Amino acid sequence: MSTPVRVATAGLLTVVALLILVTMVPAESFLRKKLSRLEYVKTAVGLDQNWNMFTTVANHHSSGLLIQSMDEEGTIHSFGPILPGLERYDESRTFRFHTAFNRFLTPSYSSYVQPWSEKVARELEDQGLVERRQLKSFGLELRHDSISYLKTIRDGGEMTYRQIYSRGPWNLNETNE
Amino acid sequence: MKRWVLSIWSGVDQFWFKPVDARIYAWIRIGFAVVALINLADLWQDRHSFFADTGILDLATARANAADQPLFSIFFWISSESAVTAVFLVTALALACLGLGIFPRVTAIWAYVWHVSIVNRAFPIIHGWDMVLRIFSFFIMISPIGNALRLRWNKHRSAEPKSLPNTEDESSLEMLPRYGLVLFQIQLAVIYWQTVWLKLSDQFWRNGEFISYYMMSMYTRFPDSAWADRLLISNVLTYGTLIAEISIPLLLFFKRTRVLGFVVGWGLHLGILAMSNLVVFSLIMLVPYLAFLDNDDIQRIRRFLFGKTGRIEQDHP
Numbered sequence: 120m121s122t123p124v125r126v127a128t129a130g131l132l133t134v135v136a137l138l139i140l141v142t143m144v145p146a147e148s149f150l151r152k153k154l155s156r157l158e159y160v161k162t163a164v165g166l167d168q169n170w171n172m173f174t175t176v177a178n179h180h181s182s183g184l185l186i187q188s189m190d191e192e193g194t195i196h197s198f199g200p201i202l203p204g205l206e207r208y209d210e211s212r213t214f215r216f217h218t219a220f221n222r223f224l225t226p227s228y229s230s231y232v233q234p235w236s237e238k239v240a241r242e243l244e245d246q247g248l249v250e251r252r253q254l255k256s257f258g259l260e261l262r263h264d265s266i267s268y269l270k271t272i273r274d275g276g277e278m279t280y281r282q283i284y285s286r287g288p289w290n291l292n293e294t295n296e
Numbered sequence: 297m298k299r300w301v302l303s304i305w306s307g308v309d310q311f312w313f314k315p316v317d318a319r320i321y322a323w324i325r326i327g328f329a330v331v332a333l334i335n336l337a338d339l340w341q342d343r344h345s346f347f348a349d350t351g352i353l354d355l356a357t358a359r360a361n362a363a364d365q366p367l368f369s370i371f372f373w374i375s376s377e378s379a380v381t382a383v384f385l386v387t388a389l390a391l392a393c394l395g396l397g398i399f400p401r402v403t404a405i406w407a408y409v410w411h412v413s414i415v416n417r418a419f420p421i422i423h424g425w426d427m428v429l430r431i432f433s434f435f436i437m438i439s440p441i442g443n444a445l446r447l448r449w450n451k452h453r454s455a456e457p458k459s460l461p462n463t464e465d466e467s468s469l470e471m472l473p474r475y476g477l478v479l480f481q482i483q484l485a486v487i488y489w490q491t492v493w494l495k496l497s498d499q500f501w502r503n504g505e506f507i508s509y510y511m512m513s514m515y516t517r518f519p520d521s522a523w524a525d526r527l528l529i530s531n532v533l534t535y536g537t538l539i540a541e542i543s544i545p546l547l548l549f550f551k552r553t554r555v556l557g558f559v560v561g562w563g564l565h566l567g568i569l570a571m572s573n574l575v576v577f578s579l580i581m582l583v584p585y586l587a588f589l590d591n592d593d594i595q596r597i598r599r600f601l602f603g604k605t606g607r608i609e610q611d612h613p
Binding site for chain 2: 125126128129132133135136139140142143145159162163164165166168169170171172173174175176177178179180181182200201202203206210212213214215216217218219222223228230231234235238266269272273278
């Protein structure tokens with residue numbers, strides 16, 4: 120490697136190292152805001168990063184994801200929320216669906232919910248479930264068995280308590296229009 | 297002035313280009329490829345759900361979210377179920393070839409494209425280990441590759457693969473510039489130190505109860521309410537984790553404490569692997585530790601494993 124190439128390579132490597140090290144500058148700081156243009160470069164090359172895994176307590180003991188669909192008589196029918204095929208969610212197989220649907224509840228990812236609901240409506244229609252069971256509407260339900268405070272458990276309380284979050288309902292006729 | 301500039305350049309040159317044993321790169325390449333294959337296998341069953349336009353993640357939404365950012369993904373253009381399956385199969389082949397050292401540069405580039413693509417297309421399902429794999433794929437793509445631990449094909453009898461080369465005879469003296477390893481080292485430190493910084497603001501990390509909750513959560517293999525009573529163990533493990541994450545990069549950087557760094561760091565991640573379901577994360581975090589090895593360490597490992605003696609020339613060109 121010739122010296123000019125070596126110097127240029129060292130310069131580029133130093134830039135890459137700085138892009139990585141910028142991660143250490145606290146996000147709330149003035150300095151990080153000043154360095155925000157670097158974020159664009161980091162994202163472009165795939166070096167954007169934030170190591171916030173388990174920086175808050177892991178408080179879900181188990182979780183469930185369901186589509187709850189109501190028919191004309193008010194009876195509730197349950198389906199899996201996983202597309203394609205309305206598959207049931209199995210938390211023992213992968214965390215990724217749990218992660219995705221929980222993120223759907225947050226503003227940053229809420230834009231994924233409406234397209235998902237439209238696909239679910241089409242799938243219910245295509246599988247003949249709307250006609251066969253006279254389904255009128257459906258919603259997404261996330262059931263978390265959250266871990267109680269340690270003191271509560273030590274005092275003889277239950278290890279978990281149920282939390283339910285929902286999205287919808289979506290009217291099947293409206294969704295299909 | 298000229299001497300001053302030359303002195304600085306000499307330091308910079310040594311920092312990025314000091315020769316290191318090519319086998320370190322080879323071990324990292326193989327380790328990365330194995331874990332990336334495990335991650336791909338984990339995604340395989342749900343590939344249509346995550347990457348096809350029939351899945352849970354709407355393509356138009358993903359593209360719209362990427363509109364104001366320089367985000368690339370092959371899955372922005374490939375969205376049918378059969379095409380997604382084809383990309384998975386090609387990637388599996390590429391990662392296997394990368395591990396074996398067949399067309400390593402081309403397959404390293406593909407590994408990078410793959411990891412960038414899955415993160416940018418399916419961000420709602422992405423976990424920390426996907427980010428680690430994506431960043432490591434960038435390092436491997438730009439790192440020297442060398443000839444160590446590569447499956448070769450006999451030039452005269454191309455249908456018959458030779459065994460892996462005898463590393464002691466053929467490639468132990470191959471030296472490569474260390475810049476790729478330096479990037480791995482910096483990245484490892486940033487992962488640990490930033491996560492500690494963020495954890496310190498959480499009340500459960502601060503009061504030492506984090507591990508009790510973790511050991512009752514869906515992430516552990518053996519959730520047990522008895523952890524509500526194991527406050528002392530929880531305190532020791534919670535604070536021990538923070539201390540380990542702060543100290544591991546420092547222990548690894550210094551030669552005298554490097555073995556301790558390996559013991560603490562690999563112990564931490566193998567412990568996580570044993571107790572929790574975070575398989576890919578636990579495995580991929582073992583890989584960058586190898587970047588801290590130097591030529592003397594390789595000799596020590598060789599002596600430990602094979603009882604060999606001998607020393608690699610430190611500054612072999």
